[in-house]
Amino acid sequence: MALQRVSEITTSFYTPLLLDLACNYRIIAMAHLNVATSAICASAVFPRLNLGIVHWGKMFTCSSYAKLPSSFGSTSRGGLSSLISSASVGKNVGSIEVSQEESVKPYLWPDKKRPRVCILGGGFGGLYTALRLESLTWPEDKKPQVILVDQSERFVFKPMLYELLTGEVDAWEIAPRFSDLLVNTGVQFLKDSVKVLRPCDHVGMNGPNISGCGGTVQLQSGLVIEYDWLLLSLGAEPKLDFIPGAVEFALPFSTLDDALKVNDKLTKLERVNFVKANPIRVVVVGLGYSGVELAATVSERLEGKGIVQAISVDSSILPTAPTGNKEAALKVLKSRKVELLLRYFVRRIRKSADFTSSVDQSDVAAKGNNLEQLILEVQPTEKGAKTQLVEADLVLWTVGNKPLLPQLEPSGWPFELPVTGRGQAETDETLQVKGHPRIFAVGDSSALRDPKGKMLPATAQVAFQQADFAGWNIWAAINNRPLLPFRFQNLGEMMVLGRNDAAITPSFIEGVTLEGPIGHAARKLAYLIRLPTNEHRVRVGMSWLAKSAIDCIATVQSNITKVVSDSYAEAEYRGVANVVSETCWLRDLLLELQQPSPTATLVYCDNVSAVYLSGNPVQHQRTKHIELDIHFVREKVARGQVRVLHVPSRYQIADIFTKGLPSILFDDFRNSLNIRQPPASIEGGY
Numbered sequence: 001m002a003l004q005r006v007s008e009i010t011t012s013f014y015t016p017l018l019l020d021l022a023c024n025y026r027i028i029a030m031a032h033l034n035v036a037t038s039a040i041c042a043s044a045v046f047p048r049l050n051l052g053i054v055h056w057g058k059m060f061t062c063s064s065y066a067k068l069p070s071s072f073g074s075t076s077r078g079g080l081s082s083l084i085s086s087a088s089v090g091k092n093v094g095s096i097e098v099s100q101e102e103s104v105k106p107y108l109w110p111d112k113k114r115p116r117v118c119i120l121g122g123g124f125g126g127l128y129t130a131l132r133l134e135s136l137t138w139p140e141d142k143k144p145q146v147i148l149v150d151q152s153e154r155f156v157f158k159p160m161l162y163e164l165l166t167g168e169v170d171a172w173e174i175a176p177r178f179s180d181l182l183v184n185t186g187v188q189f190l191k192d193s194v195k196v197l198r199p200c201d202h203v204g205m206n207g208p209n210i211s212g213c214g215g216t217v218q219l220q221s222g223l224v225i226e227y228d229w230l231l232l233s234l235g236a237e238p239k240l241d242f243i244p245g246a247v248e249f250a251l252p253f254s255t256l257d258d259a260l261k262v263n264d265k266l267t268k269l270e271r272v273n274f275v276k277a278n279p280i281r282v283v284v285v286g287l288g289y290s291g292v293e294l295a296a297t298v299s300e301r302l303e304g305k306g307i308v309q310a311i312s313v314d315s316s317i318l319p320t321a322p323t324g325n326k327e328a329a330l331k332v333l334k335s336r337k338v339e340l341l342l343r344y345f346v347r348r349i350r351k352s353a354d355f356t357s358s359v360d361q362s363d364v365a366a367k368g369n370n371l372e373q374l375i376l377e378v379q380p381t382e383k384g385a386k387t388q389l390v391e392a393d394l395v396l397w398t399v400g401n402k403p404l405l406p407q408l409e410p411s412g413w414p415f416e417l418p419v420t421g422r423g424q425a426e427t428d429e430t431l432q433v434k435g436h437p438r439i440f441a442v443g444d445s446s447a448l449r450d451p452k453g454k455m456l457p458a459t460a461q462v463a464f465q466q467a468d469f470a471g472w473n474i475w476a477a478i479n480n481r482p483l484l485p486f487r488f489q490n491l492g493e494m495m496v497l498g499r500n501d502a503a504i505t506p507s508f509i510e511g512v513t514l515e516g517p518i519g520h521a522a523r524k525l526a527y528l529i530r531l532p533t534n535e536h537r538v539r540v541g542m543s544w545l546a547k548s549a550i551d552c553i554a555t556v557q558s559n560i561t562k563v564v565s566d567s568y569a570e571a572e573y574r575g576v577a578n579v580v581s582e583t584c585w586l587r588d589l590l591l592e593l594q595q596p597s598p599t600a601t602l603v604y605c606d607n608v609s610a611v612y613l614s615g616n617p618v619q620h621q622r623t624k625h626i627e628l629d630i631h632f633v634r635e636k637v638a639r640g641q642v643r644v645l646h647v648p649s650r651y652q653i654a655d656i657f658t659k660g661l662p663s664i665l666f667d668d669f670r671n672s673l674n675i676r677q678p679p680a681s682i683e684g685g686y
């Protein structure tokens with residue numbers, strides 16, 4: 001890499017450094033600019049003079065300047081080059097505290113002339129803005145270079161995270177890789193975490209009409225991106241530090257990792273429950289949209305295996321939702337026996353003290369599975385009421401969100417972003433951050449009021465619509481056209497309530513709520529249309545069609561079987577009877593060894609008729625050939641020694657050994673059996 005004389009180094013990259021130096025060393029700035037007004041301006045605008053310098057000293061060591069490649073930036077950008085150059089080499093720079101350990105790696109934009117757009121966060125706001133920018137028509141020399149930075153390698157369609165718990169969707173469908181989504185576009189994706197923002201586009205200093213850079217962004221890897229235009233769309237993260245114990249013991253539900261963790265924990269609890277038949281206790285904290293959707297989904301999954309309790313300080317569920325959605329949700333929660341603890345707040349979460357003192361072998365195994373029993377101390381909101389204790393195996397936290405912006409501002413940096421008390425960047429109606437003509441903010445990172453003065457909600461719907469405007473307004477800003485004011489159009493509210501259940505209240509049809517399977521299908525269709533790219537939409541559409549076809553075929557098959565072939569149920573029932581007789585032998589053996597099994601043995605069968613026969617005392621005409629088996633199994637069920645439960649065919653892994661299966665099921669079962677390609681081949685071919 002060719003070394004370059006410091007005086008020739010591009011200046012635009014150093015504009016933030018320059019400004020920092022200007023505030024911290026205004027005497028130097030005066031000397032070089034030789035304009036008295038600069039000093040007046042510097043001291044008036046930047047009263048805090050000594051805070052930022054150590055940081056910048058670390059970031060831009062003298063040696064790191066020398067290391068910068070010649071291709072970095074362009075001298076045509078930024079009008080303060082002489083000041084930067086001389087400030088960098090001047091003897092006063094020697095007084096900057098320099099660390100040799102940290103090195104700056106500038107991001108090399110492929111083109112020196114075209115505008116540089118940096119998008120921070122690839123969620124609903126960021127990714128959709130990038131795609132919108134791609135879809136617009138640009139004059140040849142104005143088409144911007146766009147880089148999208150996200151800490152994760154996948155875009156997450158958050159409203160469908162619940163479907164991961166029901167097995168309705170696969171991770172690739174709702175969390176595709178950015179690299180796949182952006183493959184046919186000019187957008188560069190960078191997996192990295194944003195650490196520090198240093199804008200230098202304050203109104204009156206370096207606004208849209210000046211050709212200098214808009215600022216820099218420092219990433220965790222040490223990479224520094226200089227941009228002309230910036231989009232802030234970093235979203236928000238769950239806030240758990242409200243009460244003691246929540247960070248340690250409760251699980252949030254906001255990212256793909258969170259959803260996979262919750263799914264994993266539920267699976268482990270189901271395994272323990274399978275052996276011990278103890279009911280699984282899940283507590284959901286919060287009864288806003290997220291809490292209600294989680295309570296409905298988890299209670300459906302745990303049907304017959306556990307209890308879901310949901311806690312809220314409010315006097316009703318979904319305080320801000322339309323009545324139709326609220327009523328539909330209440331109906332579902334009631335039918336699934338979810339216990340609602342309204343007007344309670346959680347004071348503390350801790351491990352159950354009894355747990356460690358009374359461990360038996362299976363509890364130890366449970367602990368090995370990272371399962372622990374928890375206690376929630378809950379307090380009624382009425383004055384003087386006593387604290388109560390609620391036991392749980394799993395606590396799901398859905399209360400509170402905190403935007404990430406405040407963590408990114410360096411202390412002492414002069415051009416602070418205007419951030420609200422909630423930590424969101426204040427924007428004007430064109431989505432430009434107030435006082436920063438080069439920065440736009442969308443989604444959960446931004447705070448904007450509607451014309452009536454009401455704050456827009458932090459939802460995907462808002463972020464999605466803002467992305468459209470942000471893309472357009474960046475286009476307009478680059479092409480010196482007027483910017484458009486954003487107007488939010490509320491299309492209504494949707495919520496999922498289980499595998500085949502949802503509620504939708506569209507805003508454009510007064511008083512109508514679509515519920516149950518119709519609502520579910522409509523919601524899925526609406527989200528399919530909103531998936532980010534055409535290619536992904538088609539792949540997911542095909543996959544969902546294939547899955548529905550499998551489910552339909554399974555349902556039709558079971559109906560036909562019921563009508564046409566009694567012998568099928570008989571054969572399945574015989575299979576159940578054989579299993580029961582084997583387990584009886586084992587239970588007798590344990591009894592003789594003085595280790596009687598205290599709980600019922602669970603037998604799973606995928607034939608509904610066979611399950612029904614095992615519990616139904618009415619003799620059915622179709623069972624004339626298997627009467628003896630019927631009495632044998634029923635007797636064991638009646639004595640509480642055996643429980644026969646239904647398992648859907650989609651989870652009947654043993655089918656892979658006995659029948660031809662559709663490829664999706666086959667792949668699924670094969671994966672469950674851990675049969676995979678070896679992870680790597682060894683050198684030499686062994």
Ligand SMILES: Cc1cc2nc3c(=O)[nH]c(=O)nc-3n(C[C@H](O)[C@H](O)[C@H](O)COP(=O)(O)OP(=O)(O)OC[C@H]3O[C@@H](n4cnc5c(N)ncnc54)[C@H](O)[C@@H]3O)c2cc1C
Nearest residue numbers: 121123124125151158159193194235443444458459460461
């Ligand atoms: C479980 C769940 C269900 C929801 N359901 C609905 C719904 O049904 N309808 C609805 O309208 N809204 C729903 N929402 C809200 C909606 O998802 C958010 O409002 C929306 O995602 C906000 O979009 P965004 O672009 O601002 O942020 P996000 O979509 O959260 O994207 C932010 C991105 O920034 C990245 N990021 C964060 N910090 C950094 C960093 N330091 N460096 C690099 N990258 C970073 C993240 O990885 C993420 O990709 C739901 C939210 C959740 C959690």
